[in-house]
Amino acid sequence: MSFSVSILATGSELLDGRVVDTNSNYVAQILSELGLKLRRVLVVDDDESELLIGLRQLMDVSDIVITSGGLGPTTDDLTRDIVSKFFGVGLYEEPAGRRHLEEFYAKRGRLMDESNLKQALLPVGSTMIPNELGTAPGFSMSNAGGPVVCSLSGVPREFKKMFNDSVLPLIKARATGVTELRRVNFKTFGVPESVVGKIVQSCDVPSEVTVSYRAAFPEVHVVLKYPAGFAIEDVAARVRKNLGLDVVFSEDAKASFSSAVQDLLLKEGATVATAESCTGGMIGATITSLPGSSAVYKGSVVSYSNSIKERILSVPSDILASHGAVSAEVVTIMARRVRELMGTTYGIAVSGVAGPDGGTSEKPVGTFFVAVSGPTGEWSLRCLYPGERHIVRNYATYVSLDLLRRQLSGLQLPESYPILASVRDL
């Protein structure tokens, strides 16, 4: 059995539904990057007997047990007592812990109630784990050669920092045979996960490389993990080629779909404006979620009602009457006009039936049209995803930005987005 890390999470709020335990998932993700996996996660109540039983069960099968929570100043914070009891030692007041508490309150101009000093008590023989972001320090403790308990604050941002600064180095030092794996990322949009999987499987990925998939709806991310020294270039090139540039929008682990589009606009020195109907402002909101978006984005006309399409975007009323607001003709004019109105390089537009009402047999709920108008021409596309309102709107936002991305990248207008047809299989 390989090196084994377990988590003992404590807190009423985890068992009565107020809080979701995200700390365990965080640790699991980091371990996974080291080629390790959590052994067990156990969530128990703030109860002496439950905590002690839980700690024993995990210490029996683990090299490191991380406890999350129960280090605060109140009577239901029991972790330090339980760990002491487990090792059969008492508590002492750690001077560095007391100093930290005094400074923490002084810095914030707040008076420290004496009850807070409980947080400076640590099991005799333990090593303090600093908590820069909160009050309660943590600690690590073990018997010679035995498994280690690392007790951390349960507050997620405190837990994460304490884990990264103090527990992760310990894991790296103790876990033999752990090789930090390197990664190549392919972030894709437009085809379903099952198809992405089949394409990657056809790439003869050698056994040294682990492939994992993450569905970050509606994106699918492919990660190739490989040990340092392995020549990944050929494999990566095959995957890149077979997936295709029309599907892979980024190979940067930190990139978002909108940042990939923003980077293309910045590179070309281009700007964009949007004309939105069923998305109601989501495309603009997505673009402007990024710092620096003012360099590429001028604005939007959200023409939720037809009168606004006519009055502000000058869509002729006879075209609205003959084709309907949800049509290739109307979105093309919307994209063209908003581009002229705002003086941008590109204009993109969306109009659709997001539902749950408003569908017809010809244009059922989930039908939407997208268009892009740019220096190399105008594209429009009809799409259908018969799903819930927020998903239809989310897809419409993605597809509109994807048309812009494809035009900016010199790619072709796709015939359709397979993800929209087969998403029900996901």
Added chain:
Amino acid sequence: MSFSVSILATGSELLDGRVVDTNSNYVAQILSELGLKLRRVLVVDDDESELLIGLRQLMDVSDIVITSGGLGPTTDDLTRDIVSKFFGVGLYEEPAGRRHLEEFYAKRGRLMDESNLKQALLPVGSTMIPNELGTAPGFSMSNAGGPVVCSLSGVPREFKKMFNDSVLPLIKARATGVTELRRVNFKTFGVPESVVGKIVQSCDVPSEVTVSYRAAFPEVHVVLKYPAGFAIEDVAARVRKNLGLDVVFSEDAKASFSSAVQDLLLKEGATVATAESCTGGMIGATITSLPGSSAVYKGSVVSYSNSIKERILSVPSDILASHGAVSAEVVTIMARRVRELMGTTYGIAVSGVAGPDGGTSEKPVGTFFVAVSGPTGEWSLRCLYPGERHIVRNYATYVSLDLLRRQLSGLQLPESYPILASVRDL
């Protein structure tokens, strides 16, 4: 010890970080409404020994153990084998399970691979739990008088339906002394959780009533839980009065902030248009997230650049030059002009410095101005929340809608939003 429910969640994806276990939190929330709390949650790998040890540990301390996952057709789906082993019985093919599988595939026009029939195998002596939304049926099993295992699919929507339809009735029938608590909800916006807590504490809530708080950022929800038959009216009236209508935007458990605003608009037969700068379309996106929003919403001008503020919203260039785009004067004109332009009852507008760049000593990052223009007058307000970009934008969206809500409700323009000043304490 009261009636005791534990969860055994299985799956590599929970331990390698790909998936967060949300099923446990769902069960915890439902149990909490019955006045029950989960006993333990244990997450283990798809491994025979781990599963069997985990099941034993939980059966020792629980009246019901719910297993989540491991019912699928592949070799790492071990739950049915482990439960059989635990009870010392074999497996049999359940005809209703086989029928379900055949119908499931036939309905979807898909061919069923024979390997799927593994999912119709159940422990001898168990009772099938139907899975209407997926392929694998679950089952429940116990020795006479002993604790019950309920094995459910791990797929969240399947798990939830199976839990509600089959496990919840069992819990209600077995757990003695469980009284389904009734609830009064107060959904608030504008003051921090600590202040909401102090106000409610001052309301002399009797011991029969449990108060709980949920921070649904940036909203704070207060729930009073009380047994059937308890006269809650006086208590609820005190809480309602002390919190105040300016802070409580809804008492409906299902209402969202935007649906509360939409209801007010519908009631008045009023419409609204938005003019957005730093929010980039978020206010429109929020309003139109609701079905039926076309009855109250006409559209938006997202004037991300100053030239659009001038050209489409006719903000005079000298006012932009003298006061700056982020000013009470500019947002007031934006709200007024978009109201005129779109012919709506109300116009709301936002302009601000969302950051991380663009701040000045006079208008630091996090400064934003909101305005509403309506039949009873024009309001504008300066706000400051020195936080991250997405939080600043989220606050600006909420505050702009809250000004509209207050004007629609005949309330006053607040001097400020305490939540913005003191959110750092959260």
